[in-house]
Structures are given as C-alpha cells and as structure tokens.
Amino acid sequence: MIPVVALVGRPNVGKSTLFNRLTRSRDALVADFPGLTRDRKYGEVKHGKHRFIAIDTGGITGDEEGIDSAMAGQSLAAIDEADAVLFLLDARAGLTPSDHALATKFRSSNKPFYYVVNKVDGVDPNTAMAEFYELGVEQFYPITATHGRGVRHLLDELVATF
Ligand code: GDP
Numbered sequence: 001m002i003p004v005v006a007l008v009g010r011p012n013v014g015k016s017t018l019f020n021r022l023t024r025s026r027d028a029l030v031a032d033f034p035g036l037t038r039d040r041k042y043g044e045v046k047h048g049k050h051r052f053i054a055i056d057t058g059g060i061t062g063d064e065e066g067i068d069s070a071m072a073g074q075s076l077a078a079i080d081e082a083d084a085v086l087f088l089l090d091a092r093a094g095l096t097p098s099d100h101a102l103a104t105k106f107r108s109s110n111k112p113f114y115y116v117v118n119k120v121d122g123v124d125p126n127t128a129m130a131e132f133y134e135l136g137v138e139q140f141y142p143i144t145a146t147h148g149r150g151v152r153h154l155l156d157e158l159v160a161t162f
C-alpha cells in the first residue's frame, strides 16, 4: 500500500502552501486508494523513487468547540488514516498555547510525528527555533513552504522510513 502522510496544525501555519508545493496540484484519485474517504484533500507526492499520498487538513487548535470541532475531527480522522504526520508550527507566530495543547494530544499517538517549523524566512533561525524546544521534542524541521527551503531534507527523512 502507498504510504499516507497527514499535514496538521493550527490554521494559517502553511499546511496548504506545503501541500501544494509537495503535490504540485497532482490531486490523488481517492477511488484508487481503498481506505481513504472523499471528504479530505489528497494529493500524490513524488520524491525520488518514492511516492506517497499527502492529506491537507483544516486547522486544529486543540480546544475546539462548535463548528471548529468538525474541522478538528477532520484533522484527527486524517491522522487515523496516515502512516506518518507532519505537525506544522509557525516560526513567525512563535509557539502558542494551541501548539502546546496539540503536542500534548499527539504525544499519546503511536504514529511517527515530524515537527515542522514553517516560515523561517526573515526570522533569526536560532531565536526562532529556541522557543519550540519547550515542547520537549528532539528534532525539528525548519522549512519555508513558500520557497521550498528545508523541504527536500524533510522529505528525505520522511521517505527513508517507508
Ligand atoms: P493553512 O491554514 O495552514 O493551510 O495555511 P496556508 O497555507 O493557507 O498559509 C497561510 C498564510 O501563510 C498564507 O498567507 C501563506 O502565504 C503564508 N505562508 C505559508 N508558508 C509560508 C512561509 O514559508 N513563509 C511565509 N512568510 N509565509 C508563508
């Protein structure tokens, strides 16, 4: 089976920007991949000789109520479908209470999570990364989804586990 990778994180961290870069608009035909539902956005990613399906999701903040809980449900369902998860954080916004809540929620998952710090363009990398270490995570992947910086390294590490 082709591996599936979910992109999750707060609204506005750059999930769709990364998704579009990874898939370059190659929409996955969901019908070809049993087990995936139609109500999320899937795209096919090619990296070297590897292929996988990426799932773009709406935002999740970790403390949803009302209409937000449906979006959060989508994110959680995408995580269920996935073999690995890219958890996006925003270097410009810095570490937020939502990020803390999500990291806590995700810690109980047995799936591999990749902590991706997006929007490192125009910020001092050392200062930008320092506060994220509060999350107690060993490894972060700094990227710029808009320009692609760091994305190849992230993909190299990701596909190496498939
Ligand atoms: P989503 O809500 O997580 O899907 O976020 P979007 O992909 O829609 O991006 C939200 C905003 O962040 C948009 O205005 C993007 O252009 C911007 N953005 C995304 N990636 C980057 C980045 O690497 N650097 C900067 N400076 N802005 C970015």
Ligand code: MG
Binding pocket: 015, 016, 017, 057, 058
């Ligand atoms: Mg989006």
